[in-house]
Amino acid sequence: MRKMLVFTLFLLAGCSHTPEETDINGIWINQAAIDAAAQGQSLRKTFATHGSNLEWDFDTRTAKAQVTSGFEIGEGQLLQKSPDTWIVDYNGYGTDELRFDGKQLIQLAKEHAPQQVFSRPAQAAKTDPRHTFRHALNSAYMGGQWKIVDGQGTGNIVVFTADGRVSGLSKTDRYELCLDGDCASQGAGNDTLYLGTEDLGDSWIFVRKGKQLEILQAINLSRPDGVPQLTPGLRRWLLEKQ
Structure with missing residues (x-):
């Protein structure tokens, strides 16, 4: 009986340390750019410093990723590399790597593109979720x-x-x-x-x-x-x- 109790406690302890699967599903915005712009500086300077990708939308069920810049939308396949790392593959025309640090999603730097940091928005745009960054920027900046x-x-x-x-x-x-x-x-x-x-x-x-x-x-x-x-x-x- 004593051995059974010890074995049960061991199993419970093991379960308590099992990391939960990270869920990045949904919208993430370039909050760092919004916060910098809100200080009252040039938008051109802001995007040059904090990157041109403004918003990510992930659908983990279909393994699809969509990224929005100030003038275009890119789509790619979402591949999970490790529990906290994902690759977005643009059909062979390049990739982006993103890592989750527990609170923010970090898009790693690559040639000609700085590292960017994304956060969950307080709320998505009601009319079109793809406009969530723009609505948040308008509110903070204007x-x-x-x-x-x-x-x-x-x-x-x-x-x-x-x-x-x-x-x-x-x-x-x-x-x-x-x-x-x-x-x-x-x-x-x-x-x-x-x-x-x-x-x-x-x-x-x-x-x-x-x-x-x-x-x-x-x-x-x-x-x-x-x-x-x-x-x-x-x-x-x-x-x-x-």
Whole structure:
């Protein structure tokens, strides 16, 4: 009887040290980039430091992985290399390796790409889960109340919402921050955003320094039939976060 009791306790002790299988299923976002941008710095500088991959979506049931940058979506096969390490294989056109440290998912550095860190979002975007990073960035970077201290509507309060709506700016009810792609290359190193309505809008150059947001006209230096090349023009608004 005594031997049986000891054997049972031994089995229980062994079970208690068996590591649980790590579950990375679902969405992960580049929270480090959001936190850096929220300090009031340039988005171009932020992504250069923290990487261009903004969001991962894993489906461990189908072994599929989807990664979103500022302008494209990549899809690959998810392969578990060890209990805390995964490989994403892009059909033979390259791979990414990710490791889970217990709280964060780390995408390992490779040639021409820095190491990136991803976290579980507080909540996924309601309309489209692939927009979770953008919604979180909008909230952290543009959220709260802004006061127009110079420009049309001086004294007005401006509010930017996580889903891309804006109130308080003349003839404008929508905005979209440029994260990467054509809008970034056309800005010649400057941060750009779209301001307009459902049907009509324009690209603008903006400069973020701490609690101040300067929105400038974007002057196109290219010919009408050429690829736009934007340079800062006159300031239209200067906003200050309240």
